[in-house]
Amino acid sequence: MYISKRGTKLLENYQPLVKAHFLCAENPWAANVNPDGYINLGTAENHLVFDILKPKLNASPGLEESHTHYADLHGMKVFREQLATFLSGTTSHQITADKLVVASGSSAILDMLMYAMCEPGEGIIIPAPYYAGFDHDLKTRVNVEPIPAYTEVENDFKITQEVLLQALIQAGKRKIKVRGILITNPNNPLGSVYSEQTLQMIIAFAKENKLSIISDELYARSVFGKRSYTSLARLTEEAGVGINLVYGFAKDFGLSGFKAGALYTTDEKILQVVQQLAYFMPVSNATQKILYNILQDEAFLNYYFSENQLRLAAASEFVHTKLNEAGIATYPTEAGFFVWMNLSKWLSAYSFDAEMELYNHILETGKVNISPGQVFHSATPGWFRLCYARKPEMINEAVNRISEALGALKQVSV
Ligand SMILES: Cc1ncc(COP(=O)(O)O)c(C=O)c1O
Known part of the structure; x- marks a missing residue:
């Protein structure tokens, strides 16, 4: 064949x-x-x-007839509302259900986001070392070029303006138009969180160079060190710039097999494009119902x-x-x-x-x-x-x- x-x-x-x-x-x-x-x-x-998690996962999910039929393919409204409440608490930033798209994993979210945001061959700066799956997510279907911004052990793997500028210069040499910057906070593979000062520098850099900001915050609730995590969702709003926040249930909830992720975006057009694409990679209503049951139990x-x-x-x-x-x-x-x-x-x-x-x-x-x-x-x-x-x-x-x-x-x- x-x-x-x-x-x-x-x-x-x-x-x-x-x-x-x-x-x-x-x-x-x-x-x-x-x-x-x-x-x-x-x-x-x-x-x-x-x-x-076991008692929660094994309790009857309480499925109703409505769950057996088509619902919003970018996430059931009740689920998005519950998720919005959870994410607002996690990020200390007001997140609303109408700006959320739910899909089958954060990888699917990134793939769709790239489709909406970039032409094939355009680039996204990613501070390195970075999560290996990003190469796959960006390149495989949409052919977006990850541009590593190399951080080094001698400088405590800090993201600096110089590091980002070098990546921009490298992209320019390769004639790659850069559309955005992708941050992973808390970071995979370093296991670190970024200081507010570093995040403010990233926002200023993105603003100056007209880059969209994507923040992968999958490990937001898995922080145990002395420094706390600050969400880019809150800081970008204060700075008056947009945000594309990626979240998922694979890490903080230990539910990688459930393949459930979400995008929160402040850009109306990106939202609409990703909503339409979510048709191809939705999360089943039954899975959403189980996750809903977990999210609405605050004490748990x-x-x-x-x-x-x-x-x-x-x-x-x-x-x-x-x-x-x-x-x-x-x-x-x-x-x-x-x-x-x-x-x-x-x-x-x-x-x-x-x-x-x-x-x-x-x-x-x-x-x-x-x-x-x-x-x-x-x-x-x-x-x-x-x-x-x-x-x-x-x-x-x-x-x-x-x-x-x-x-x-x-x-x-x-
Ligand atoms: C930073 C980061 N983003 C995204 C993913 C992929 O998540 P999902 O299983 O929801 O597609 C991973 C998985 O390792 C990750 O570490």
Whole structure:
């Protein structure tokens, strides 16, 4: 059968990390049952909260006949209203249901947003390292070019005006028209939150260069460090500029399998375009009803989020301690499920090829899947992301295996 050029390109770009995810899923480690299986710490999922969610998820959702028929394909009105209340509390900014579009995951939201916002070949600046899936979300169907704005460890991975300006200059050299800037706050893969000062600088930069602002705030309620999170929704309103806020249930709610995400946009035309596209990727009414039941129970939400934060904080401390004891340097984590760690002393050469070699070594000999920094567009080789929202026994086993795999290698000074 004929395969389109677009389809062929997609097959050629099949990501090795997706392969690793399924390799681990086929033969997963379990302490007693399958002690030689793979441990997947490469996928950003929260495995620490199901016991809290279980009673809510297993209670009868109270489905009615209306749920069995077509409703608004960009999200049932009652669901959007409940979500608007939740997001207003989360962002400290008044969010209304009429400016929300619900769709099957934040990736779907970003794909539609790119369709609405950019011509094929145009660019979006993204401070790097950034979540690897953005490449897929931006490029696959709409062919929008992610332009990395490289932040560096020497400057505490800070987003500065200089870093953004360099990205703009690089895009100019490649004759790419830049339409917007995409921020992830709290950040994946760094596990950090941005200060209000940094966010204000980003707004000023976007304003000066006529760029739209997109803020992915999927980890807003998974913050446990000393610094609190500030939403760009509030700051942009105060600055009199628009916002496209992306949210979802995959991270804060540990419900990645539900594939539910949302866009809040202050731009009426973007809203209308995305509403129309949502026809192709809606969330089922039954799923929306389950999520509605969770969102409308304020007492449960308060308990759930405070417990989630405690568990993430404990898991973060555990993994940092274990890694540091194994001689692995880590970047401090304030939010999310990640530890960004430096394995550059074990590279056979200071290159991204050597980083991939090290990744394969840990996967093949240690049977642990962690993610190499190059997929996040790290500026320098040797960084890896490990997702730690797992039970301590699994983290313990994984770090021992990583340590053993590294022990088999010669350390070099870089
Ligand atoms: C920053 C960020 N945005 C978006 C996504 C994708 O979310 P979803 O599963 O809702 O498509 C992820 C998943 O890892 C993420 O980390």
